[in-house]
Amino acid sequence: MTENEIAAGGSPLGKEKSAIKINKVRKVFTRNDEEIEAIKEVNLDIKEGEFVSVVGPSGCGKSTFLHIVGGFIDKTSGEVIVNGKEVNKPGPDRGMMFQESTLYPWLKVDRNVAWGLEVQKLPKKEIKERVEYFLKLVGLWEFKNNLPSELSGGMKQRVSLAKVLAFNPEVLLMDEPFGALDSQTREMMQAELQRIWSESRKSVLFVTHDIEEAVFLSDYVVVLSKRPSTVKEVIKIDLPRPREISIRKSYDFVDYRNKIWDLLHEEQNVKQLRGV
Numbered sequence: 001m002t003e004n005e006i007a008a009g010g011s012p013l014g015k016e017k018s019a020i021k022i023n024k025v026r027k028v029f030t031r032n033d034e035e036i037e038a039i040k041e042v043n044l045d046i047k048e049g050e051f052v053s054v055v056g057p058s059g060c061g062k063s064t065f066l067h068i069v070g071g072f073i074d075k076t077s078g079e080v081i082v083n084g085k086e087v088n089k090p091g092p093d094r095g096m097m098f099q100e101s102t103l104y105p106w107l108k109v110d111r112n113v114a115w116g117l118e119v120q121k122l123p124k125k126e127i128k129e130r131v132e133y134f135l136k137l138v139g140l141w142e143f144k145n146n147l148p149s150e151l152s153g154g155m156k157q158r159v160s161l162a163k164v165l166a167f168n169p170e171v172l173l174m175d176e177p178f179g180a181l182d183s184q185t186r187e188m189m190q191a192e193l194q195r196i197w198s199e200s201r202k203s204v205l206f207v208t209h210d211i212e213e214a215v216f217l218s219d220y221v222v223v224l225s226k227r228p229s230t231v232k233e234v235i236k237i238d239l240p241r242p243r244e245i246s247i248r249k250s251y252d253f254v255d256y257r258n259k260i261w262d263l264l265h266e267e268q269n270v271k272q273l274r275g276v
């Protein structure tokens with residue numbers, strides 16, 4: 001995916017397969033007879049295996065956008081296509097992860113990961129294998145018999161990730177998944193997510209407020225404008241992988257960070273001048 005291709009809403013000649021294609025998505029909320037235009041128009045084409053982050057000024061519509069892709073919020077117009085199929089409701093092809101863990105407090109870790117698979121009535125042997133594989137992948141197999149209340153915030157989010165991956169979704173949609181964690185745990189989780197992503201090679205759409213998190217994890221960072229949002233710029237993050245935590249100190253990393261910071265602050269300044 002190149003910047004021009006994304007800006008143009010896709011790569012007509014591209015050989016790589018699209019994982020998530022967003023065509024002219026617009027969203028207007030209605031509250032007390034008042035219309036609130038959250039998203040003016042977003043076009044994106046995320047190829048299979050890409051990690052794409054979305055950043056933008058507070059309230060610009062990032063979560064709304066991700067929830068539209070997840071099928072949890074109806075769009076006003078436009079099209080969302082995941083692996084060739086138009087989506088209008090939640091489905092197992094899209095695994096969603098939120099800021100707060102969605103684990104059941106009364107179920108042990110392994111049962112939490114198994115729960116959705118049991119609902120889907122998968123064979124017992126397959127459930128057992130998937131639970132073991134994904135708990136090992138997130139490094140928490142030895143905590144399989146613990147309750148969520150016995151885990152730290154970072155561990156809970158790793159279990160949540162194992163739970164989502166166990167469904168084998170085609171794409172992962174992540175809404176500030178590390179937003180509630182302290183900065184050190186957050187850095188550790190970012191490194192973990194990079195490792196897990198490189199092993200699973202899922203396509204990821206990741207919403208964050210944290211510019212460094214976006215640069216560290218992503219192939220592309222999509223910068224949204226202030227509300228009603230449009231795609232202001234798409235930045236290709238051309239840093240080698242795997243990325244060590246120390247890459248944050250490199251000249252190139254700081255350069256990407258500053259560029260995105262400037263783009264976001266241009267948006268915020270316009271807002272302040274207007275007194276909004």
Ligand SMILES: Nc1ncnc2c1ncn2[C@@H]1O[C@H](COP(=O)(O)OP(=O)(O)OP(=O)(O)O)[C@@H](O)[C@H]1O
Pocket residue numbers: 029030031036038056057058059060061062063064065209227
């Ligand atoms: N259900 C709703 N009804 C009416 N307006 C809504 C609804 N949900 C969101 N909005 C509005 O849409 C806009 C975008 O909200 P959204 O939460 O998507 O932004 P965001 O970029 O994720 O915000 P933040 O960065 O603060 O988390 C906001 O103005 C918000 O008030």
